[in-house]
Amino acid sequence: MDEQQLIGLAKSGDTDALLRLTKQYVPVANKLQRQYFIRSYDDDDWGQEALIMMHRATQQYDHRQACSFGAFYRLLLNNRVIDLIRRAQAQKRRPDQEILSLDYEAAMILEELVGPEQLAIDILCIHEVIRRFVTECSKFENQVFEALLHGLTPQGIAAKLKLELAPVINAIDRCRRKLRALLLD
Secondary structure, eight states, rough: HHHHHHHHHHHTTOOOHHHHHHTTTTTHHHHHHOOOTTOOOOOOOHHHHHHHHHHHHHHOOOTTTTSSSHHHHHHHHEEEEHHHHHHHOOGGSSSSSOOOOOOHHHHHHHHHHHHHHHHHHHHHHHHHHHHHHHHOOOOHHHHHHHHHTOOOOOOHHHHTTTTHHHHHHHHHHHHHHHHHHHHHH
């Protein structure tokens, strides 16, 4: 099935055709994602915007126009991204006060629901897990984990320990697996 047929099907409401077109033009969306930054947008948000703009492109595209469908879609998506950036940067949309983390609010709500004594028990459990974690890690893994806790990047840890990056990344991965296993026990 050629592109014009897919466009016609998508225009008439065929979801599969719309998804096939969107998948075909993923590189266009990925290029724009690398080119622009929109605060608080993740891959799913970018994918959703690409799908919405693909739907709009199939509805508005006229094959008698001088430009190709790909160029038309790219223009629509690019304009949408610029519009989103403008909205995010608008002065009236910026908060006047500092935004509290949802984790902070969740912790406060949790404390009200279960009480401070339950949180104390949770903290003790976490301390126990950390104590067990330290004993299950090698000396090297403990060094890497401590450096991570101090905010160093894997590259920074490798430089500090005068090592290649690969062993540091492997140690970080082993630490994650061990900690996850302990937390799931």
